Amino acid sequence: xANTISTLNAEALSLESVSLWSVTWKRLLRRKSAVVGIxxxxxxxxxxxxxxxxxxxxxxxxxxxxxxYTGQATKRLPPCIHxxxxxxxxxxxxxxxxxNIRDEFSRLLYGARLSLMVGFATVTFAIVIGxxxxxxxxxxxxxxDNAIMRVMDVLLAFPSLLLAIAIVTVLGPGLxxxxxxxxxxxxxxxxxxxxxxxxSVREMDYVSATRSLGGNAYDILFRRILPNAxxxxxxxGTLGIATAILDSAALSFLGLGAQPxxxxxxxxxGSERNQVFTAPHLVFYPGLAIMLTVxxxxxxxxxxxxxxxxxxxxxx
Amino acid sequence: MKRNLFLALSLxxxxxxxxxxxxxxxxxxxxxPAATTAPVxPAATTAPVxPSAPxxxxxxxxxxxxxxxxxxxxxxxxxxTVKVSLCVPDPAFPSKIAFxxxxxxxxxxxxxxxxxxxxxxxxxxxxxxxxxxxxxxLVFSRxxxxxxxxxxxxxxxxxWSTESAQxxxxxxxxxxxxxxxxxxxxxxxxEADSNLQLIPRxxxxxxxxxxxxxxxxxxxxxxxxxxxxxxxxxAIAMGIDRQRIVDNFYPAGSEVASHFSPCAIPNGCVGEDxxxxxxxxxxxxxxxxxxxxxxxxVLNYRDVVRSYLPDPNIVAQDIQTQLKTNLNITxxxxxxxxxxxxxxxxSGKLTGLYLLGWGADYPDQTxxxxxxxxAGSSAQFGDKFPDIVEALDKGAQLASDAERxxxxxxxxxxxxxxxxxxxxxxxxxxxxxxAGLQGNPHSSPLGNESFAVMGNGTxxxxxxxxxxxxxxxxxxxxxxxxxxxxxxxxxxxxxxxIGDTAVEPVLAESYEANSDLTEWTFHLRQxxxxxxxxxxxxxxxxxxxxxxxxxxxxxxxxxxxxFSYWSGLFGAFLNAPAQ
Numbered sequence: 001x002a003n004t005i006s007t008l009n010a011e012a013l014s015l016e017s018v019s020l021w022s023v024t025w026k027r028l029l030r031r032k033s034a035v036v037g038i039x040x041x042x043x044x045x046x047x048x049x050x051x052x053x054x055x056x057x058x059x060x061x062x063x064x065x066x067x068x069y070t071g072q073a074t075k076r077l078p079p080c081i082h083x084x085x086x087x088x089x090x091x092x093x094x095x096x097x098x099x100n101i102r103d104e105f106s107r108l109l110y111g112a113r114l115s116l117m118v119g120f121a122t123v124t125f126a127i128v129i130g131x132x133x134x135x136x137x138x139x140x141x142x143x144x145d146n147a148i149m150r151v152m153d154v155l156l157a158f159p160s161l162l163l164a165i166a167i168v169t170v171l172g173p174g175l176x177x178x179x180x181x182x183x184x185x186x187x188x189x190x191x192x193x194x195x196x197x198x199x200s201v202r203e204m205d206y207v208s209a210t211r212s213l214g215g216n217a218y219d220i221l222f223r224r225i226l227p228n229a230x231x232x233x234x235x236x237g238t239l240g241i242a243t244a245i246l247d248s249a250a251l252s253f254l255g256l257g258a259q260p261x262x263x264x265x266x267x268x269x270g271s272e273r274n275q276v277f278t279a280p281h282l283v284f285y286p287g288l289a290i291m292l293t294v295x296x297x298x299x300x301x302x303x304x305x306x307x308x309x310x311x312x313x314x315x316x
Numbered sequence: 317m318k319r320n321l322f323l324a325l326s327l328x329x330x331x332x333x334x335x336x337x338x339x340x341x342x343x344x345x346x347x348x349p350a351a352t353t354a355p356v357x358p359a360a361t362t363a364p365v366x367p368s369a370p371x372x373x374x375x376x377x378x379x380x381x382x383x384x385x386x387x388x389x390x391x392x393x394x395x396x397t398v399k400v401s402l403c404v405p406d407p408a409f410p411s412k413i414a415f416x417x418x419x420x421x422x423x424x425x426x427x428x429x430x431x432x433x434x435x436x437x438x439x440x441x442x443x444x445x446x447x448x449x450x451x452x453x454l455v456f457s458r459x460x461x462x463x464x465x466x467x468x469x470x471x472x473x474x475x476w477s478t479e480s481a482q483x484x485x486x487x488x489x490x491x492x493x494x495x496x497x498x499x500x501x502x503x504x505x506x507e508a509d510s511n512l513q514l515i516p517r518x519x520x521x522x523x524x525x526x527x528x529x530x531x532x533x534x535x536x537x538x539x540x541x542x543x544x545x546x547x548x549x550x551a552i553a554m555g556i557d558r559q560r561i562v563d564n565f566y567p568a569g570s571e572v573a574s575h576f577s578p579c580a581i582p583n584g585c586v587g588e589d590x591x592x593x594x595x596x597x598x599x600x601x602x603x604x605x606x607x608x609x610x611x612x613x614v615l616n617y618r619d620v621v622r623s624y625l626p627d628p629n630i631v632a633q634d635i636q637t638q639l640k641t642n643l644n645i646t647x648x649x650x651x652x653x654x655x656x657x658x659x660x661x662x663s664g665k666l667t668g669l670y671l672l673g674w675g676a677d678y679p680d681q682t683x684x685x686x687x688x689x690x691a692g693s694s695a696q697f698g699d700k701f702p703d704i705v706e707a708l709d710k711g712a713q714l715a716s717d718a719e720r721x722x723x724x725x726x727x728x729x730x731x732x733x734x735x736x737x738x739x740x741x742x743x744x745x746x747x748x749x750x751a752g753l754q755g756n757p758h759s760s761p762l763g764n765e766s767f768a769v770m771g772n773g774t775x776x777x778x779x780x781x782x783x784x785x786x787x788x789x790x791x792x793x794x795x796x797x798x799x800x801x802x803x804x805x806x807x808x809x810x811x812x813x814i815g816d817t818a819v820e821p822v823l824a825e826s827y828e829a830n831s832d833l834t835e836w837t838f839h840l841r842q843x844x845x846x847x848x849x850x851x852x853x854x855x856x857x858x859x860x861x862x863x864x865x866x867x868x869x870x871x872x873x874x875x876x877x878x879f880s881y882w883s884g885l886f887g888a889f890l891n892a893p894a895q
Contacts, residue, residue, distance in 0.1 A: 062634065064560060065641045075564055075630070076501065099630045100637070101564065173651075255619065260633045260649050271629050274481040278501040 027307035034303020040296035048113040055106035056092070060261040063101045075101050076272075076279040096281045099272055100261070107263035108285055114264050115293055118179060118248045119241035125183035127237055130190025131226075137191065138198030139221050149195065152188040160185040160243075161250055168256040175264070178257040182247045186240055193236050197229030204228075235305040242297035249290050265290050371395040374855050376862040376890075378403075384888035388834075390861050392854035396840040398809075398824075400861075405833040407715040410810055410819050411678035413836075416764065416790050416799050417881035419806035420823055422846045423859035431863055431871030434787040439806030440823060442467040442768035444847040445788065454785065456804055461845040468755050468771030473778045474785070474801055480621065483780050487512060487748055493772050494749040494757065494765075496781040500567035500626045506748045513751045516569050519742035520578055520761040520817070521624040522684070523673040525556070525635065526737040529698035532664040543613065543668070544698075547605035549735035552669075554591045555598030555642040556635060562741045565630050569744025575728050576739045577684035580761075581676070582717045584684070587728030590739060595642040602643055610644030614668035617649075618657040621782055622796070623745030623763070624673030632671060654783075658794075662880075664695030672696075673743070675763055675796060679817040681724055682712050682885070689731065692887045697736035704730045715833060758815035763796045764803045766814050791864050792874030794881060805847075809838050809857065823852065866890045 028034050047054060057066070063073040071080075071091040079096040080086035095104035137148040155163065167181035201207065202225060210224050249266030251257035253273075258264035260271070265286040272282035373392030381388060381403035388401040402409065412418075425438045435448055440463065443456035454474040458467045475492060477483050480499035486492045488509070498506055498514070506514045527543045542548045562572045577584040602608065615636060617628050625631060632649055639645040647669070652660065660666050677683050687693060690708045693700070704727050711723030747759040755770040771777055783797045790802035811822035821827070824838035844852035863871040864882045868891035872879075883889060 060637070062637050064564070065637060073564075099627070100633045255651050260629070261636060274479055274499055275501060276481055277484075278499075278505070 024304070024307045028303050031303045031306060033299045034307070037296045037299030037301075037303060040292055041300060044112050044116060044293060044296065047109055048116045051109040051113050055103075055109045057103035057106045059102065059107040059110040059263040061102065063097060063103070073097075073101050075099050076275060076282060077101075078279070079104075079281055095285050096279070098268070098282055099275070099279075102261075104268075104282060104285060107268060108265070108289055110263040111265045111268065111286065111289065112293075114175075114258065114262065115245050115248070115290075118175075118182075119245045119293075119297070122179050122183040122186065122244040122248070123237050123240045125179070126186040126240065127190050127233065129183075130187045131194045131233065133187070134191035134194025135198050135221055135226065135229075138195040139202065139217070139225065145195075148191070152191045155185065156188045156192075158185075161247055164247055164251060165254070165256060168251060173256045173259065175258040175262065178248055178251045181251070182244050185247075186244060189236060189240065190233065193232050194229060197232055198225055201225045201228050231308045235301055235308060238297055238301035238304055242294045242301065245297070246290065246294050371853070372855075374858050376858060376866060377401075378890050383890060383892070385865070385890060386886040387865055387890070390858050390865070392858045393837075395853045396842055398838045398840065398854045398857045400836045400838070402834045402836070405713045405715070407833055408678070408680040408682045408712070409829070409833070409836055410827065411680050412682070412885045414808050414810035414812060414819050414822070415677050415881065415885070416803045416806065416808060417793075418861060418864070419790060419802065419808045420852070420857050420860045421806060422848060422850050422852075423856050424850065425846075425848060426859060426863055426871050431869075431873035432789060432792075432875060434789050434875055437788045437790075437802065437805050438847045440844050440846055440852055441803075441805045441807050442766075443472050443804045445805055446471070448788075451784065454801060459847055461847075461849075463841065463844045465768070467768035469767070469777035470775040471777070472767050472804060473776060475778060475780045476782060476784045476797070477780060478621070478782060483782075484748075486780055487750070490750070492778040492780040493753065494747060494767075494770075494777075494779050496747055496779075497621055497623060497626065497745050498748045500565075503567055503746065506746075511751050512748055513753075513757070514746050514748050515757065515759040516744060516746045517623060517759040517763075518580065518761040519570060519623075519744045520580055520679070521622075521673055521675040521743055522573055522576055522578065523624040523631075523671065523740045523743055524573075524576065524737040525552075525740060526661070526666075526670045526672055526696060527552075527698075527735070528664055528666055528696065529736070530664070531667045531698065532695060533667060536667060541667070542605070542607055542611045545605050546734060547601055548607060550591070551598045551602040551605065551643065552639070552645070553598075553735050553738045554594050554601065556638050556738060556740075557593040557595075557642075558590075558738075558740050559593065560638075561631060561634055565627055565634060566741055567626060567744050567746070569746075571742050571744075573739035573742055576688070576731060576737070577681060578676075578742045581679050581681060581684060583681055583711075583721050583724040585728075586721050586725040588732055590732060598643060610646065612646045612648070614648045614650050615670065616652055616657060616660070616666050616668065617671035618654040619651050620654045622673055622743075623675060624741070624743040625671065626743060626745060628671060635669075635671075661696045662694040664698060666696075676817070677762060677881075678812070678819075679761075681708075681720070685724065685727055685731075686712055687884050689727070689736065692883060694884075701730060701734045701736065704734065704736075756814065760812075760815050761817055762812055764800055764812065767804060769814060787875045789875060791860075791882070792876060792879050809840075823857075867892045 063069050063071065075097060076099055077093065077097040080090050080093045082088055082092050093103055093105065095108060098104050098107065133148050137145040163185045164181040167184060168177050171177040171180065207220060207224050210220050248257050252264045252266030253270035255270060258267050268286040269283055272279065276283055371394060373394060375389060375391035377389035378387065386402055386404060386406060388403045391399045393399050419439060421433065421438050425433060436445060442459060442462045442464065444459045446455040446457040448454045456472040458470050480497065480502065483495040484498055484502050487495045503514060506512045527549055529544045530538050538544050558572050562570050574589045575585040575587065579585040615632055617632050619628055636647045636649055639647050661670060661672060674684065686708050689704045691705050707723045707727035707730060711720045711727065714720045747765065749757045750772065753770050753772055757770045759765060767777055767779055781797055781800065785798035785801040786793055786795050787798060788802055790799050793799060807822050809822065809824040810819050812818065813820050823841055823844065825841045827836060827838045829836045840854060846852060863869050864879050866872060867889040
């Protein structure tokens, strides 16, 4: 008996030297789809951080206003790539010019910055508020639980994009208001995830132990329950970024999000939607960028879900 | 599995490159600006008719002319004669009364609908309303009792889409026979397509950047409003390169506006030409006004394509860029819903710059300068400028173009001095039809295409325009999309020639005026039937006009009750409630 216990202890000790995160990371790298997600995401973050060096032109400057610009300044000029045979005399525009004679490539690069910011900002906002609300509801129970969760149910009852449109209509169009609206509509998802985690963790032995050792509510909630309920939140958050980026692009497409001349992918798509046939590059590239970003977050989220699930520890 | 994913990704990227390389070249749209002719007065012939049956003519009269409007009385002299007396001479009266807002409907019908026949107008035109599925389509059927040439198609269908790409697609696929306002970039596509024809519409319009020098917004401090300063407005006028806007963002057939009104309007461009582009001088002037570092303001517009503004988003962003680059003025773009925008502009609630335009209803300066800057104009530019108002008042009352010229010259010069707005462009636009239509497929400089004179060989002709009509009682509509629908159904005493601007007799066979142009007698066409089978007579004319004129009339209801064209063209309403 004593032997068994000591062996178990030894195992526990050897496991402790490997943290949850490094295990997760290793498991993540075993999934090729997640690696693709991480790769695209890494590229996007790199682009977002270095957009001001990478971009050949100011994203809001018309070619007409650039001193010494010698090229053909025609609106919706198709892409000119020297490698693909475009005349060397013409300045290179990898993705052509947009309706306002601005460099589409530069706008797309700056758009990455905006989209990532939108994704992270809204999800952080929603996670912070959703976590606090969900934790309170799950831990306190009773009428607090009822009150908070019924409000969340009301929010969930609306289609999220419609609710976001309604909120933006009240607050007025603009990027910040769109962020706020998307943040608000994504709160319920996190609150629900958090509440159910708290409910399942609340009655665990180690929580009872803390309670019997005289830990106060703050200790129990934030030092015992929360860290153990974090896993599903991370997965939900990663997938949530994808939804947030898509929603903000949709709002901007409708003219309710980023205001001109901000280079936002959804807004770029929206302003050129009538040129689908005459200037396809202007709807193709922003659309592709949105798709790749959303795909990256979805792949990563999927991978994280599997990697963080202890039941799938030995499945690769 | 993983291989496939990489393969798919690389294929995607390859496809994107290929697509980019194969993108079609930017297109330029050729179109010829057609000349418009000045209105020709139809020869006045008298055709007095003795009423065969006892006829009780109604009449409405103002007690005196102090109420501020132009009308003094409308009287049914006999069954087929109407006499209108005016308080002031009005040489443009035939042009005005020909407008579709002053169409005639049966007095009984106006009574039966309580003064707002919004969906079921009864007129005398070649088509009658058959059904209106809101949000989908508006169907007209041929009126067999029409007094003139019967319509070529048995059924006329109006559809609408705000997206120019969709309109073109429907035309290319053959599901519609004609579309309004193809996108400027699509002109070349249409001309290259042998199944389609492009008919340019003469640029009888104006797009302008408006300012309000004294917005009527609660709590707005006008002393801090840079746009209240004439020098700032002049600096902006000089700091915007209008040629660049027209060259890059307008279709062929458009031109930079030298004056507010197009030159095709009589006396349209007398007086000095507008400011030329001079960024340095503009910057200096702005500094002189105390805004050397620029300021922040907003630019409002509605995201609606009109012939004067074919691509509002693009033009707005270019103006934003220019103001930032040339004058360091930071402009925040605010797109508004069409109706809300027009309301806010008219009631003077816009505090910054705004993009708006005007298409001619009839070719006269009263419709351009008079409507916008005259005594009866709205608050869209803020406080009125007395020198402009005075010149316009005098000019409007003179009969010949030569006599009016000096006053309009003075008005145009005063407008240049005060800069209530910046005239930007007279926008060329077009209508596209299927090739090989029968009859006379045309475009009208007034935007009132008549579909009775064209057909496609089948029973049904389908037209697709930019937007759904708001209502079909055009006495109380100002929107061109509504007016065009009304014009298929209802008719006025006079009308405009098809595809042109000259006034021609319609429900009045002839008319004459006294020597000082204050008494107008209309001799009505006999044997005209309304769509409901009733006969057209002088009392219908008096009632149709009086319900608009007399605010105390129980039928003075309309859609919103604004009757903007009446007040815009003829001044105050009779018995208007005190403000």
